[in-house]
Amino acid sequence: MDEMLSxxxxxxxxxxxxxxxxxxxxxxxxxxxxxxxxxxxxxxxIAVNENGSVKESLLIFLDIGxxxxxxxxxxxxxxxxxxxxxxxxRIFVEVLSVFRVLKKQDKISPSCPKFSSTKSR
Numbered sequence: 001m002d003e004m005l006s007x008x009x010x011x012x013x014x015x016x017x018x019x020x021x022x023x024x025x026x027x028x029x030x031x032x033x034x035x036x037x038x039x040x041x042x043x044x045x046i047a048v049n050e051n052g053s054v055k056e057s058l059l060i061f062l063d064i065g066x067x068x069x070x071x072x073x074x075x076x077x078x079x080x081x082x083x084x085x086x087x088x089x090r091i092f093v094e095v096l097s098v099f100r101v102l103k104k105q106d107k108i109s110p111s112c113p114k115f116s117s118t119k120s121r
Contacts, residue, residue: 007078011056026062033058043105044098061095064088 071088080087
C-alpha cells in the first residue's frame, strides 16, 4: 500500500481491499467494521470532525491496539500532522471511551471480556 495515502484514502483502501488483507489488519471483515462504525455513531457521541471519519478512527484504534503501532507512527502514517503523539493517543482514548459507553449500554455482547480483565502489553 502506498504510504503517502491520506487518512481518508487509506480508510477507503482498507475497506475496499481484498477481504483477507482487511482481516489480517483488523481481525474482522469489512461488513462488521462498517456495522461497528454505525453502532458507534447511533449510540454514542463519537466525534466526527475534520480529523477523520468514525471508520478511520476505528482503524487507527485497531492499528494501535491490534498491530501494536506507536501513537506517533500511526499519526504520521494516517497523515494527522498536528502533534502526532497527542493525535494518536487522543483518537485511541476517544474510541476506547466509545467502547466503554457501548459496553455499559449492553450494546456489546456479554461474551466480550471486561476491559479490566484484558491483558496489558
